[in-house]
Amino acid sequence: MNAAETREADEAEIAAIRQVVTVLEHSQQNELPEEFLGLFREDAIWTTAHGRRLFGREAISDFTHQVLPGAMRESTVTYEVEHVLFIRPDVAAVKVRGQYRTPDGEPLGNATSPMYVMAKEDGRWRLVASQNTEVIDG
Numbered sequence: 001m002n003a004a005e006t007r008e009a010d011e012a013e014i015a016a017i018r019q020v021v022t023v024l025e026h027s028q029q030n031e032l033p034e035e036f037l038g039l040f041r042e043d044a045i046w047t048t049a050h051g052r053r054l055f056g057r058e059a060i061s062d063f064t065h066q067v068l069p070g071a072m073r074e075s076t077v078t079y080e081v082e083h084v085l086f087i088r089p090d091v092a093a094v095k096v097r098g099q100y101r102t103p104d105g106e107p108l109g110n111a112t113s114p115m116y117v118m119a120k121e122d123g124r125w126r127l128v129a130s131q132n133t134e135v136i137d138g
Contacts, residue, residue, distance in 0.1 A: 010086065013084075013086070013089075013092070013120070013125075014081075014084050016120075016125050017081065017084055017092060017094055017118060017125050018081050019125075020039055020116075020118065020125050020126075020127070021079050021081050021094070021096060021116075022079075023035065023039060024036065024039055024079060024127075025077065025078060025079045027039075028068065028071070028072065028077050029072055029076050029077060030072070031068050031069055031070070031071060031072050032068075033061070033064045033065050033068050033069070036064055036068065037057060037060060037061050037064060039126060039127050040057050040060055040126060040127045040128075041057070041119065041121070041126040041127065041128050042056065042057050043056055043057075043128075044056065044057055044060060044126075044127055044128055044129065044130070045128070045129045045130070046060050046127070046129075046130045046131075047130070047131040047132065048063075048132055049112055049132040049133060049134045050134075074102075074103070075100050075101060075102060075103070075108050076100070076101050076102075076103065076105075077098060077099065077100050077101065078098070078099050078101060079096050079097070079098050079114070080096065080097045080098075081094060081095075081096055082095045082096060082097050083095040087117075089120075090119060090120040090121075091117070091118070091119050091120075091128075092117070092118050092125075093115065093116075093117055094115070094116040094117075094118055095113070095114075095115055096113070096114040096115070096116065097111060097112075097113065098111060098112035098113070098114055098132070099111050099112070100112075110134050110135050110136060110137070111134075111135040112132050112133065112134055112135060113132075113133045113134075113135050114130060114131065114132040114133070115130065115131050115133075116129075116130045117129040117130070
């Protein structure tokens with residue numbers, strides 16, 4: 001593969017990774033636990049912004065079904081992919097900027113700084129290891 005083909009392939013993969021983040025945002029904004037859970041690999045690891053460590057999709061499911069319904073009643077959340085680092089062609093570290101917002105779109109509280117490690121399996125990018133960190137100014 002020449003440099004132009006490599007760049008084109010990377011751009012296609014980055015677009016697919018951005019789509020995962022778009023679905024993640026949609027699932028949270030609309031309180032759709034099953035859509036959210038469908039993004040994770042079965043053995044995924046997730047650490048919440050407040051440090052709760054969840055191992056495996058079942059634990060992530062239990063937590064998500066407790067907190068997601070009703071979570072967006074008075075706010076919403078947006079995510080923006082800031083950087084993608086391909087560790088291998090089928091594994092990427094994805095740095096994201098998150099922000100909770102009022103229903104009118106104004107920032108609410110501190111930004112978040114998720115890091116998602118994704119793997120491409122069977123043609124689909126999935127979340128494998130994720131950590132969300134609240135950004136504290138100062």
